[in-house]
Amino acid sequence: MAELGTMSLLLAFALALYAGVGSVVGARLGSGDLVMSSRRSSYMAGLALAVAVGALVYAFVTHDFSIEYVRGHSDRAQSQAFTWVAMYAGNEGSLLYITAIFTAMSMVSIYVSPRRLEPSRPYIIAVLMGITVFFLAVLLTLADPFAPAAFDAGRGMGVNPLLRHPGMFIHPPLQMAGLVGVAIPFAFVAGAMIAGQTRDQWLDAARVSAIAVWAVLSAGVLIGAWWAYTILGWGGYWGWDPIENVAIMPWLVLTAFIHSVMVQKRRGMFRMWNVALLSMIFVLGQFGLFINRGGPVVSVHSFGASTIGSIFLGFMLFSAAFALVIFLWRYPALKSDRPLESFLSREAGFLVNNFLFLGVTFVTLWGVLFPLFSEFANNETVTVSAPWFNRINGPILLAIVILMGIGPLLPWRRTTMTSVQRWLTIPIGIGMVTMATIWISGVHELWAVIGFGALSLVMSAVLEEWYRGTMAQRRAGHNFASGWWRMVSGNRPRHGGYIVHIAIIALGIGVIGTSFFQQRADVALAPGESFTLDEYRVEYVNTENEQREDRISEWANVNVFKGDEQIAELAPWRAFYPAFNMASVRASIHNVPLVDIPGFPEYLNPGLEDLYIVPNEFLEDGRVVLRISINPAAWWLWISGPVFIIGTVIALWPAPLLERRTVPAHRRIPSTPQPAESVGV
Amino acid sequence: MPIVLGALVAIVSLVVIAIPFLRRSGEAVSIRLSGELERLTKLRSDLYDQIGQLQTDHAANTISDDDFSHQLLELRVGAAETIRLLDQLGYEEEPKDPPASLTRESLEDEIAALREVNSQQRSGTDE
Numbered sequence: 001m002a003e004l005g006t007m008s009l010l011l012a013f014a015l016a017l018y019a020g021v022g023s024v025v026g027a028r029l030g031s032g033d034l035v036m037s038s039r040r041s042s043y044m045a046g047l048a049l050a051v052a053v054g055a056l057v058y059a060f061v062t063h064d065f066s067i068e069y070v071r072g073h074s075d076r077a078q079s080q081a082f083t084w085v086a087m088y089a090g091n092e093g094s095l096l097y098i099t100a101i102f103t104a105m106s107m108v109s110i111y112v113s114p115r116r117l118e119p120s121r122p123y124i125i126a127v128l129m130g131i132t133v134f135f136l137a138v139l140l141t142l143a144d145p146f147a148p149a150a151f152d153a154g155r156g157m158g159v160n161p162l163l164r165h166p167g168m169f170i171h172p173p174l175q176m177a178g179l180v181g182v183a184i185p186f187a188f189v190a191g192a193m194i195a196g197q198t199r200d201q202w203l204d205a206a207r208v209s210a211i212a213v214w215a216v217l218s219a220g221v222l223i224g225a226w227w228a229y230t231i232l233g234w235g236g237y238w239g240w241d242p243i244e245n246v247a248i249m250p251w252l253v254l255t256a257f258i259h260s261v262m263v264q265k266r267r268g269m270f271r272m273w274n275v276a277l278l279s280m281i282f283v284l285g286q287f288g289l290f291i292n293r294g295g296p297v298v299s300v301h302s303f304g305a306s307t308i309g310s311i312f313l314g315f316m317l318f319s320a321a322f323a324l325v326i327f328l329w330r331y332p333a334l335k336s337d338r339p340l341e342s343f344l345s346r347e348a349g350f351l352v353n354n355f356l357f358l359g360v361t362f363v364t365l366w367g368v369l370f371p372l373f374s375e376f377a378n379n380e381t382v383t384v385s386a387p388w389f390n391r392i393n394g395p396i397l398l399a400i401v402i403l404m405g406i407g408p409l410l411p412w413r414r415t416t417m418t419s420v421q422r423w424l425t426i427p428i429g430i431g432m433v434t435m436a437t438i439w440i441s442g443v444h445e446l447w448a449v450i451g452f453g454a455l456s457l458v459m460s461a462v463l464e465e466w467y468r469g470t471m472a473q474r475r476a477g478h479n480f481a482s483g484w485w486r487m488v489s490g491n492r493p494r495h496g497g498y499i500v501h502i503a504i505i506a507l508g509i510g511v512i513g514t515s516f517f518q519q520r521a522d523v524a525l526a527p528g529e530s531f532t533l534d535e536y537r538v539e540y541v542n543t544e545n546e547q548r549e550d551r552i553s554e555w556a557n558v559n560v561f562k563g564d565e566q567i568a569e570l571a572p573w574r575a576f577y578p579a580f581n582m583a584s585v586r587a588s589i590h591n592v593p594l595v596d597i598p599g600f601p602e603y604l605n606p607g608l609e610d611l612y613i614v615p616n617e618f619l620e621d622g623r624v625v626l627r628i629s630i631n632p633a634a635w636w637l638w639i640s641g642p643v644f645i646i647g648t649v650i651a652l653w654p655a656p657l658l659e660r661r662t663v664p665a666h667r668r669i670p671s672t673p674q675p676a677e678s679v680g681v
Numbered sequence: 682m683p684i685v686l687g688a689l690v691a692i693v694s695l696v697v698i699a700i701p702f703l704r705r706s707g708e709a710v711s712i713r714l715s716g717e718l719e720r721l722t723k724l725r726s727d728l729y730d731q732i733g734q735l736q737t738d739h740a741a742n743t744i745s746d747d748d749f750s751h752q753l754l755e756l757r758v759g760a761a762e763t764i765r766l767l768d769q770l771g772y773e774e775e776p777k778d779p780p781a782s783l784t785r786e787s788l789e790d791e792i793a794a795l796r797e798v799n800s801q802q803r804s805g806t807d808e
Contacts, residue, residue, distance in 0.1 A: 007687035015694055036701035044694035051690055055683070116720035204723065266731065411744045413752070423743065465741075472740030491734045 001055045002067050005146040008052035009096075013136040015045035016103070020129030027122035027195075035122050039110060042125055045132060046107040049100040056087045056096060056145055065156050068149040069093055075158040075579075077549035081169075086159045088172050091293065091308075092145035097173065098289075099135040102180045106132065109184050109209060116201050117192065124191030131183055134315055142308050158550050161577045161584035167227030171220055175247060178217030179288045182250045185210040185257075186282035186323070189275055193326045198333035200264065200271070206278060207261045208652060214254045215648040221247055222641045229634070230587055237514075237637065240389040245364050246288035252364070253281045256357035259350045262493065266412060267347060272334035273354070279323035284361075286316035291368070342414035349407035356400045363392045390515075394447070398454060401508060404501050405431070405457035408465055408494075426464055431457035448516040455508045462498045488650065496651025503643035506636045513609075513633025520629040526622060530561075533628050536592075536611055537561040540624055544571075551575045556615045556624045560590060567592065572626075574615045587614040591635065608635040721767050728760040 019042035026034030056069075060083045065071040073089045074082075088097040106128040113121060139145070185206040192202035224244070225237035238244065257277040263270045290312040340347055367384040374382040409423040435453035443449060466484065473483030488495040523531045530539035541557040553575040560568040570588035577584065590611045610631040617625040732753065739749040 001683055004683035004687045007684070008690065011687070011691050011694065015698070018698070033701040037698045040701065041694070041698045044697055048690055048694065051686070114719055114723070116717070116723065201720065265727070409743070411738065411748070413748065415745075415748075419745070465743075468741035468743065469737055472737060472742075475740065487737060490737055491730070494734070 001059045001062075001064060002146040002148065005052050005055035005059070006144070008048045008055060009136060009140055009146070012045045012048035012052065012099075012103070013133065013140060015041045015048060016129045016132040016136060019045060020126045020133060023122035023125040023129075027119075038122070039125060042103075042110060042129055043107050045129070046100075046103045049096075049103050053087070053096060053100045056093060057084060059146075060084070060086050063156070065154060066149055067145075068147050069145045071149045071153070071156040073157065073159050075156040075550060078158050078164065082159050082164060085168055085172075087145075088176070089159045089163050089168075092139070092143040092147075094172070094176060095135065095139055095143050095293070096145050098176045098180045099132060099139060101173070101177045102128075102135070102183070103132050105177070105181050105184055106187075109187070109205075113188070113205055117188070117197065117205060120188075120191040120195040120197050120202065122191075123194040124187050127187040127190050128183070131187075138308055138311060142311065157579055158577070161551070161575065161580055161582050162231065164584065165227055165231050165586075167223055167231075171223040171227050174216050174220035175224060176220075178213055178220050179247060179250065179285050179292075181209075181213040181216060182254065182281045182285035184213060186278045189278045190323070190326055193275070193330045196333075198330050200268070203261065203265055206274075207258070207265070210254055210257055210261070210278075210281075211648060211652055214251065214258060215645065215652075217247065217251045217254065218644050218648075219641065221251060222638075222644070226638060230589065231584065238386075240364075240367065240384075240386045242291055242368050243288075245368050246284070246291045249361050249364055250281050250284040250288065252357050252361045253277055253284060256354040257281065260354050263347045263350050268337035269340070269347060270351075271336055272331070275327055275330075275334055277354075279327055282323060283316065283320045286312070286319045290316050344410065344415050344417065344420060346407065346410045346412050349403065349410050353400065353403050353407060356396055356403065359396050360393050360400075363396070364389065398447075398451060401451070401454045401458060401504070404504065405454065405461040408498065408501075409461055423464070427457045427460040430460040445516045448512050451508065451512045455505045455512075458501055459505050462501055465498065466495075492653050493651045496647045496649070496653075499647030499650060500644060501647075503640040503647060506640035506643060510633050510635070510637030510640065513636065514631045517632045518629060520627065522616065522625065522627050524619065524623045524625045531626075531628065534630055535562055536628075536630065538613065538626070538628055540626070543618060543622070543624060550579065551577045554615070554618050556613075556618070556626065558588075558613060558626070560611060560613075562592070568611075570613055572613045572615050574618065585614050585616070587612055589613075608633075610634040718767070718770055721763055721770070725760060725763040725767065728756055728763060732756045732760065 019038045022034050022038035022041065026032070026036075026038055058064075059067050059070045060074050061080075063070070063074065063076055063083075069090060069092050073093065074086045078086075086093070088094040106125075110121070110125055110128070113124065117124070188202045188206045188209065192198065221244075224247075228239070229237040257274060260270045260277065261274055264274055290309060293308050293312045340351070342348065367389055370384050371382045374380050405427055406424060409427070410420070431453040434456035435449050438449050438452055466487070469487035470480060470484045473486050474480065476483075478486055519534055521531065521533050525531060525538075525540035527540055527542050530537050532538075537560070539559045539561065541559060543554055543556055545552065545554040547553075553573055555571045555573045558570050558572070559566055560570060568590045570590060572586065572588035574583055574585045576582075590613075591608045592611055593608055610629075612627075612629040612631055614627045615624050616627050619625065735744070735749065735752055735756065738744045739746075744752075
């Protein structure tokens with residue numbers, strides 16, 4: 001299979017190179033045949049890469065330890081299921097995966113790109129294939145996943161213990177696809193700029209691809225948070241780790257773009273700004289690859305320092321220069337058609353939203369880069385940890401949430417202060433009442449109270465908007481449900497966006513609950529001893545263990561009581577992997593409803609809190625060191641995921657199909673003296 | 682076997698990318714034309730959407746009457762101009778579900794009436 005893999009990589013390289021160069025030459029020479037041939041070549045590059053991926057997966061599944069990469073990342077003892085996904089467990093295989101998924105996304109993008117982008121398409125293909133050629137060149141020279149092993153020992157190392165988790169099947173593929181996929185919307189805008197289509201021809205293609213990539217990144221980040229929560233053993237889900245940061249930065253700027261692109265679509269404004277945002281997203285994506293692929297920052301996620309880090313740094317700098325040159329070249333043609341008429345308008349709201357998102361991005365970027373600068377300038381190692389990020393980014397994120405409540409109620413173009421006051425009275429009133437109620441009920445964490453107030457402001461703003469829209473439909477003769485649906489389907493991007501705002505509210509509840517109200521204790525218990533945390537008594541019963549070929553596993557059997565009632569028997573475990581000299585833990589999490597709702601399924605009870613137990617160490621004297629946490633509202637973090645997806649699907653759902661109908665000649669509008677440019681045609 | 686499979690993929694790729702050079706086609710003009718049609722239909726569809734949204738906002742009382750009239754007129758003029766250009770290209774498709782109270786017929790009737798009024802006003806001014 002190594003031969004097939006290497007052949008496929010070489011073939012993909014040749015096809016991608018031909019596609020990139022041929023499309024530009026074809027466009028310059030006016031050769032439609034050459035352009036079409038190049039386009040087909042980009043599709044075939046995708047096919048060749050699919051064969052390469054298939055060859056590597058086959059090598060894993062058949063335990064072909066004559067390939068060094070397979071030997072280093074699998075063994076016969078590990079679960080067979082993980083051999084199917086072990087191909088992206090290491091540097092070389094994951095690079096093959098991102099090359100293949102990027103090329104697949106490129107194929108789809110090229111295939112479905114609108115005909116109005118026909119003049120730009122050769123350049124779009126060139127940008128996409130240029131990136132593919134870079135990845136393939138690295139694969140063929142510095143990170144060959146098919147390189148032979150020095151000797152075939154008949155067994156392998158096994159996959160990294162931290163990766164042996166169900167999250168492995170979803171999180172890495174989504175995260176890597178999202179990070180590399182940010183190049184797709186950039187390719188649309190870069191191709192259009194090169195071809196001189198500098199107005200809004202690229203807008204829909206860039207918008208749709210950006211939202212799709214944003215959804216993939218969102219799902220990747222959220223599933224990664226869940227994975228960290230269950231396996232890393234510290235009871236948290238987000239640690240502002242450098243690799244988490246480089247994944248969240250393109251997401252933040254993509255979020256800004258998804259908002260500001262609506263202004264360009266609706267009002268023909270922010271064109272230059274949107275081109276700049278897409279360029280920034282592209283460069284941040286490259287920055288993420290650099291940090292991830294042997295960059296200088298140490299992280300639980302990265303592949304460690306390697307020579308390809310500097311290659312990716314060079315490619316990132318080239319990408320930045322390329323984006324900057326294109327932007328400066330087309331700068332005069334990107335000016336907006338209209339000025340901002342008023343700061344009391346939705347456009348202004350989106351602009352402030354964009355500044356806030358960029359603020360969080362630059363704070364996060366500074367937190368990633370500062371240790372590097374410090375080491376370079378002072379030869380001093382500095383770590384920027386989670387509290388610093390929380391202290392700086394927390395208030396900015398709170399401002400974004402508040403703006404989420406206010407922005408949607410502002411109309412386009414302009415309004416009066418009186419109107420604003422009228423629309424905001426109810427949401428702000430509900431926000432204030434929520435804060436007062438929480439404070440009176442005995443919760444005196446100021447930032448948490450303000451946070452809950454802001455979230456209720458957003459929720460009431462969405463509900464107010466939906467209520468007004470639905471009532472307008474009711475006046476037109478529809479009932480409440482069909483009226484609501486007609487309103488949503490009449491403007492899917494907007495109302496899909498509101499559903500995403502509701503997902504953010506759920507996420508916010510989870511973040512506030514787990515950040516401000518978590519209780520935690522680390523205790524060493526002998527068999528039969530118990531420890532009480534808040535209302536829960538945790539009794540350590542005994543330890544069981546099992547020795548396998550690749551690991552030694554130990555379980556701590558514990559009983560959990562609430563009052564006198566036993567509510568759970570849990571068995572958190574810890575395994576030691578001698579081949580890696582590494583331990584991996586798996587938390588036991590019991591969801592406890594704070595309030596029983598009769599007839600309501602427990603897993604849907606919004607009042608759940610997590611009792612989280614993880615064994616940090618099994619001592620020789622028979623005691624076990626347990627970390628016990630109570631994480632209120634963690635349920636809300638995970639429920640936000642499906643809501644995100646529903647909102648994104650509604651926002652992206654295509655417009656009604658067209659039907660053919662003959663327009664009688666006498667009804668056709670006659671020619672008019674009005675110039676087409678005056679109405680933006 | 683793997684080498685045969687690799688060679689097969691290479692041959693298929695070569696054939697696929699060679700096909701455009703082997704057949705005669707005069708697609709360039711029609712592609713340019715369909716690109717323009719697509720641009721105009723997309724623009725028309727966007728304008729229809731914006732009119733629908735504006736009507737919804739107005740019905741929900743989130744936009745003043747003055748702003749509504751002003752913005753609606755601007756959008757309707759844009760839609761009419763787009764339809765005229767589409768007609769010149771011989772295009773005969775219609776969105777399945779135009780926004781409420783905005784069928785092509787009503788829009789065209791309304792704009793034709795507006796033009797009539799405008800031309801009468803102009804001729805009155807000229808006189």
